Amino acid sequence: MDKKNILVVCTGNTCRSPLAEAYLKKYGSEHVNVKSAGVSAAYGHAISNGSKKVLEKEGIELNHASQPLSEELIQWADEVLTMSSTHKQIVEERYPHQNVSTLQEAAGKEGHDIQDPFGGTDEDYEQTAKMIKKAVKDFLRQS
Secondary structure, three states: OEEEEEEEEEOOOHHHHHHHHHHHHHHHOOOOOEEEOOOOOOOOOOOOHHHHHHHOOOOOOOOOOOOEHHHHHHHHOOOOEEEEHHHHHHHHOOOOOOOOHHHHHOOOOOOOOOOOOOOHHHHHHHHHHHHHHHHHHHHHOOO
């Protein structure tokens, strides 16, 4: 069975989508290839300190440099998972023929955006990571 190419999208590609990328790689590496991008991202920014701390606590290493959403990434992806309904709407407007859903929708949970912890406390990042990890596991079970 071929691996599915999953593109994870958030705003700046430094907090939420790198977390989702890391968890998809950790828990789904046999089934999926993963990349991440941001709808308003610049090239080359490191993962946020809060997200990095969360992953380090779990022993997960992610070499990450942010990148903007692009035609090339969209062409690569079999499926796009976004962190919010706003991101989903942006992707659908830019790339109307792409298979896109929020991570929560793909995990079977309707109507719940994953909040951006950017600028928040360590606890905010931990809560976001917990929500993303659960959604990733649920998504992988359904895939």
